Amino acid sequence: MSGECPVRHDFQMLEQSFVKDPYATCPAVQESPVFWSSDLGCYVVTRYDDVQRVLSDHELFSNAATNVPVTPINEEAQRVLDESEVWFRPNLTNADAPRHTMVRRWVADAMSPRRIRALEPGVRAWASTKVDEMVAKGRADIYAELCFPLPAITGFTLLGFPPEDVEQLKSWCDRRVVLTYGRATGAEQVEVAENVAAFWRYTNEFAQSRIDDPRDDLTSDIIKHHLADPEEFSLRDVSAVLFGLSIAAHETTTNLMTNGVRQLLAHREQWEALVADPTLIPNTIEECLRFDGPVIAWRRRATADVDVSGTVIPKDSVVLMLLYSANHDPRRFDDAGSFDIRRPEARYHLTFGKGTHFCAGAPMARMEMKILLENLIEKAPGMRLVEDQALEFIPNISQRGPHGLVVDFEPALTHA
Template sequence: MTPTDTAAKCPVRHGFDPLGDSYVADPYPIHTAVREEAPAFYAEAIDMWVITRYDDIEAVLKDPATFSAAVGQRPVFPMSEEAQRILKDGFRAYPVMSDCDPPRHTRIRKHNMTGFSPRRIAMLEPKVWAKATELVDAIEPGRVDLVSALTYPLPAYMIFTFIGFPDEDMDMLKSWCGNRIAFSWGRPSGDEQREIATNMTHYWEYCEKFVAQRAAEPADDFTSDLVRIHQADPDALSLADITNVAYGLSFAGHETTTSFTGNAIRQLLANPEQWAAICQDRSLIAKAIEELLRFDSSIPAWRRITTRAVDVGGVEIPAEAKVLILLGAANRDPNHFENPETFDIHRGDARRHLAFGKGIHYCIGAPLARMEARIALDLLAQRAPDMQMVEGQDFDFPPNVSFRGPRSLLVDWPE
């Protein structure tokens, strides 16, 4: 990418709307169409410039100086005055890692990496197995929704446990997370904004009290790891920083894994020969996860904002332009993946996907997400190799610009 002195005028695509019914139902045919048409274009429906191709998106992710992360979690559309008032009265969060730029991002990520050490992730694996086994043991033969039975409660429980939240608060915390996606990435109604803003305020106040408790009595959890860094050097990491991390991570750490695991099970059951291969040889699961991340990621698009005018594939994007990068389109770019529209768990280069991003913002929770998905699929392959997806069900995906996963996934669970 270069400055825009010789760049062509960007085409306007009037019909592109990631909140439209056809896109929400299945964005991938639309991704293919826009990727083939132009490397970038302006979308009036969301007031964003859309980037479509692997090479350009990879370059965006590796150039935080030009493509700032500052808009990653801001509401796509203006908040109502009532929602703004509610948040002003009790919500004191500020940008988290995913929407921070250096040097603040560098400082916070360094400390978070301490908490996400291989040691702590390894310590969690027996707990993931135990919780997943408990959830699967509770499933009775017949028709079951695997989202409510497994793919939602498992990641939510594990990230809350990782942070250190007590078990007895889990249901309350999950209720406060409800519909959070719509607030920042969708088009919520005024009533929805009021409810979500109220829940966000309750959640923030809870995190403040929790961090204060851990500061007084550290335990063996991620929050306490951060507290110890604060106690050793208060200037390196404040208690407000720790509260902000706990708040942001508790949402990001389970919604995306819930969506991805649901996508993964759906794709495998829709390709029964590949599901059968995994059930016969569970060593294939780790490789299959990379193809599932490539083929049907839980985050098919993310946002940036330009700090200067820039040329993307010969298309001029101005300074201070909001940008939507189509990770899902990049992951099916035929210039990088052979037969990209084919789902193939034996694919050799699937790990080159951009599902977890790239560069300084590469997903810090990727090892935990991979582990949770691997354990869930391994357990299902052991316990229910003959389960089948209910035919004819209408999959419901939350309408938003960034996250994608089925709200329910009905299967027939064998005797």
């Protein structure tokens, strides 16, 4: 029999105390498997088994709420978007079957193992050169110089975007998450909307260029489906897919890398164990994804009244799954609050999702993280975090990673 749903007024994901350390809230939020957040206006699911169920059940939990802005877009920002005809028809993260099934199959085919393998030499060469440069300087912001540009270059290369456009594309991505997942001021909304509109125009123009001059890249593969049925899958659909993939291939992997390096260096014994035994890299990546993942929460919408651990979530309600809490659930992970690169069950994290919406870019993210760790272990085994640095996290309900992480590459290095 279902009981009354607890209401929490103190669950404030956009407040600085939460943004700084969401994991400190795990014991409190896990007391209730489901509660109502008065701040966000949604039902919050906190425990591993329930989050896994919501992720997996695509009939009872629709993806329609995934990209709905947390804060309504103001008139000026909306005008900026409208003037560039920014339009995101449901295709991937915000779509349900059968459309999601169709488009995801096309993306998976285009993001083939062959294409991922073809990217690897370039990723290795770029990462090796960059790590050498940082080590030579002695101190560097590993976020700005390595973790931010590497996934951007890799992801944009996969899509086929020219190398000379990468710097401009990166600048358009700055703080993009606040428009959908944050509580931006009016001026911030307009600024981000202008960048989103510029990126949108770029993807439209680029898609058209691949119709005129197809290449061996993901965009050209997706274009083939537009040409086969332009009414069902328009050029704007292609642009929407490119826009979404640019986020998935770039920003979340940046968070994975920065969070992972931070936790490894903060847990010095874990870093030294990895340096001594690089065969631990694959499991280390999974533990980084579990312990301090790049995506901390995700949304669904209930398609019917549904009972989740004794609480009835009404039809059409937004459901927020706390991935960070599920990944730290002591009912699933022994000593869940400890960072352990040898953890045998690390791979059971929910950071990449579950079921038909499992992240299509997971193999590429793992490949990039593996190359990053291999280079740092080989070239900078003695690197350390600069102490007492203030880390900046952009307040939002979904993606998390510091925008800056300064590292010394020699333990005894001094600076004037």
